[in-house]
Amino acid sequence: MNRTFFQVFSITCLIFLLSLIVEILPGESSSLRADEVVVEPVVANAVEQAHAEIWRRFVDEHGILLDFTDLDGKVSLPTPEECREGKPNALGWWAPIExxxxxxxxxxxxxLLRWKNSRSEVDAIKARRLMEGLLKLNSISDLKGFVGRGVSTDGISHYPMGxxxxxxxxxxxxxxYWxxxxxxxxxxxxxxxHLTQTIEEIIRLGWKMPAETPFGTRGTFAGFHFDEAARVLFTLKLMYVLTxxxxxxxxxxQELDExxxxxxxxxxxxxxxxxxFFYAKTHNWTSCTAVSALRALWEMETDPALKAAYERGxxxxxxxxxESLPLALQFDPQDESVFDVDWRKSMLPLWKPQQTEHExxxxxxEQLRAFMKTSPRRHKETAFIREPTSxxxxxxxxxxxxVVREYQP
Incomplete structure (x- = not known):
């Protein structure tokens, strides 16, 4: 694996790799028993390498993950002023705190699956730090129910839309974690x-995510695609189990029969x-979290007929x-394509004020097209690593x- 690959090996790919390997290790929510799993040394070493690299480079001082850094874990975060002005854009897309x-x-x-297997204090501390990072992202705005993407250099400033x-x-x-x-x-x-206040506000807004002025809301759980149905049902079942x-x-x-x-x-x-898939040829990358919600819903459900239906799903x-796994074979780790961590250089010349989500x-x-010209490596990793690992x-x-055994390497 050459230097270029590690320089641009995005945090998303590392997370998915680690999630994949750890998920099949025996644990309370694993579908396999401890005596049914054999982890080859090369795989175990890859897991440790990915895990170490994430913590060395991609977890900020607040326990929040970054999108990209250089080889030393350094990256220029958006300033508080840039966050307030919506630079590079008010969504925070393509910035390191996206x-x-x-x-x-x-x-x-x-x-948490790793901790359940190791019962290591080190793993417990790391899981707790990630949890605190999640709570912080729900505590950086005065807007009720707002979940931020990341924080600026002051540890508070953020983009207005989640x-x-x-x-x-x-x-x-x-x-x-709970x-x-x-x-x-x-x-x-x-x-x-945090969960109750946020979910109640999302429901009050018609299942829309709160966004700061002038945007109002951004994104929704409402609808009848798989992602939306799984999100809503999981959220409601979670709240019942919680409260x-x-x-x-x-x-x-009621929602089940909508x-x-x-x-x-x-x-x-x-x-x-x-x-x-409905908005692209494949989008395992965004739908995998809805599948993880369906998995959690399957675990929580006590009605045998419903549980069986979720398992079929x-x-x-x-x-x-x-069907997307072969995409990984198209990735060439020896490819010398570059990724430029200087996100401002390609995107800020295109900046203009925005007052709506559409803008x-x-x-x-438009900025992504410019970013891809200076960072052609990005497309290759998102298409041929992020998608198949998802x-x-x-x-x-x-x-x-x-089913799992059929596709295990």
Missing amino acids: NGAMFNGMYLDAA SNDQTLPWIVGLWR ESGLATAEEKIRIER HDEKWQNLYL RGGEKQLTKREICEAGMA LVASAKLAV SVALAQ AAWIVTLCPDQS
């Missing part, structure tokens, strides 16, 4: 408070059918994800052991 809530939630899931893709892993990560056996009584109370308040169970049962979309399916039927999701998205897409993680989330 995906903190998403990455922390996903990595915390893997870190998203549904950020918020779901934030919820899943905190839920996993139910892991690691959380203290005080931590459980804090997590319950034991029957109102959440009643809302959950019908809509092109095929006029219920959300129960949508989840039973499993992951489906997880099997279907795994079988669709498998921010349009600007970000798919591999989805396979490991399947509770049917025969």
Whole structure:
């Protein structure tokens, strides 16, 4: 693996690799028993290398994951002024603090599985640090229910818009920590408070994510695609398990039978059918978190018929994800394409003020085209590492052991 590859090996790829390997190790939420898993030394070494590299380079002082750094773990964060002005854009897209809530939630899931197997104090400390990072991202704004992407150099300033893709892993990560056996009584109370206040506000807004002025909201859990159905059902079931308040169970049962979309399916039927691609040829990268929510929903569900339906959805999701695994063969680690960590150079010349989400998205897409010209390596990693490793993680989330074994290397 050459120097160029490590310089631009994005945190997303490292997280997915580690999540994939740790997920199939024996643990409370694993589909395989301890005596059924054999981890080859080369795989174990790769896990340790990825884990060490994440903590060496990509976890900031607040316990929040960064998108990219140089080989020494250095990167120029957006300044507080840039965050306030929406530079490079008000979404924070393509900046090094774009995906903190998403990455922390996903990595915390893997870190907890690691701790369950090792019972190491070192692993416990790291999982706790990631959890605190998630809580911080829900504490940096005066706006109720706001989940930030990351923080600037002052540890507080942030971009004004989060998203549904950020918020779901934030919820899943905190839920996993709450139910892991690691959380203290005080931590459980804090997590319950953050989850309850945030979820109640999202529901009050019609399942939309709160965004700061002038944007109002950004992203939604409402709808009848797989990602949306899994997000809503998981969130409501989680709140019932968390609070034991029957109102959440009643809302959950109501949502199960809500019908809509092109095929006029219920959300129960949508989840039973499993992951489906709709906005691109494949998007395991964004849908994997919805599959992880379905996995958690399967674990929480006590009704045998519903649990069986969710398992069928997880099997279907795994079988669709498998089709993306060969993408990894198209990646050439010896390719000398570059990635420029100086994100300002290509994007800030295109900057202009934004007052709506639409304006921010349009600007970000224009900036991405410029960024790709200076960083051609980015596309190769997102297409041929991020997508197949996301798919591999989805396979490991399947509770049917025969399906997982079929695709194990």
